[in-house]
Amino acid sequence: MRIIRYIVLVFALVLWIGGLSSTVSHWLYTVGVIVDDYRYGDLYRISALSQFKDVQPVCSPSNRASDTASAHLYIIGDSFSEEQRIGREDFRVSYYKRVKWDFPKRIQLDTTKRNVLILETVERHFREHFAQPVDDLIVEKDTTLTPASKRSWWQWLNEDFHRSDVEERLASTLFSQDWAFWFKELKASITLNWFDRASAGVSLSRDYRNIFLDFDTDTTRKKLSSFVDFPDVEARMLVDSINSTADRYRKLGFDEVYLSIIPNKASILEPNRGQYNHLIERIQHDPLLRVKTIDVYSSFKAARQSPYLKGDTHWNCMGRSLWLDAVHxxxxL
Structure with missing residues (x-):
């Protein structure tokens, strides 16, 4: 009996540490103790509404990459350009580097190549990304002059353990299996059918056929929703910020800089939900904008089918293909 108690205690301790540590959590994923709780979509994960449960597809790569291509591509991007969605194989390039917003990386440019930079951002975060100077790619002529310092064990430990989001990580660790989703679905169904309420993190379309991130529709969340005021003076300031960013990166050695704003799901599937601010169109068509844009808003609006996953904020394979076609x-590339 004592052995059983010790086994249970050790197992619980491992799960608890998995909720705190990225390294332990990754190991638990590897051995199959916990599974990806985003596998049916991030909006399903938040809402647990079974009608939006959808296995995430694996989209076919474009297979355009070539070691002899003359272009090097760099992307400063958010979750739409993460490695599970976009990769080097989707572009006709010989080198590819993607960095996440607010996580600066040092790079060197090969001046014998065509260096291209894409500034990719989802609509909801566009205003915050360009409200300050963009410096997520730090271009250096010779990184050997200022080598990156090695992390101390204390720095590694501080980065590996996440105390701020421990509750969410523990929930993912403990309740990521299908049996837990069944209970969550039951509770979510009762709450919606009996009280006409969904999770606080999402909102449903008026016909209940689509689900959105609450940030995209809640007008009390300033500068995130598609339906909050977007004054001309702020639009002009952001255009100036984009121009300044592009000018600086061109001086640092980039041959071309492009802007790509990915529409919020609600902006495409339910634009009449409120007073849509038309942020993307106003920025892309501003006469003072000196940066070429990769326009996917127009093709998303014209699409006969939804370019978004049913239970996720991100695009489906068709939406992904439309964006890549616009880039090409x-x-x-």
């Missing part, structure tokens, strides 16, 4: 056409 505009930037010739």
């Amino acid at each position: 056409k505009q930037a010739d």
Whole structure:
């Protein structure tokens, strides 16, 4: 009996540490103790509404990459350009580097190549990304002059353990299996059918056929929703910020800089939900904008089918293909 108690205690301790540590959590994923709780979509994960449960597809890569291509591509991007969605194989390039917003990386440019930079952002975060100077790619002529310092064990430990989001990580660790989703679905169904309420993190379309991130529709969340005021003076300031960012990166050695704003799901599937601010169109068509844009808003609006996953904020394979087609056409990559 004592052995059983010790086994249970050790197992619980491992799960608890997995909720705190990225390294332990990754190991638990590897051995199959916990599974990806985003596998049916991030909006399903938040809402647990079974009608939006959808296995995430694996989209076919474009297979355009070539070691002899003359272009090097760099992307400063958010979750739409993460490695599970976009990769080097989707572009006709010989080198590819993607960095996440607010996580600066040092790079060197090969001046014998065509260096291209894409500034990719989802609509909801566009205003915050360009409200300050963009410096997520730090271009250096010779990184050997200022080598990156090695992390101390204390720095590694501080980065590996996440105390701020421990509750969410523990929930993912403990309740990521299908049996837990069944209970969550039951509770969510009762709450919606009996009280006409969904999770606080999402909102449903008026016909209940689509689900959105609450940030995209809640007008009390300033500068995130598609339906909050977007004054001309702020639009002009952001255009100036984009121009300044592009000018600086060109001086640092980039041959071309492009802007790509990915529409919020609600902006495409339910634009009449409120007073849509038309942020993307106003920025892309501003006469003072000196940066070429990779326009996917127009093709998303014209699409006969939804370019978004049913239970996720991100695009489906068709939406992904539309974006890549726009990149290939505009930037010739």
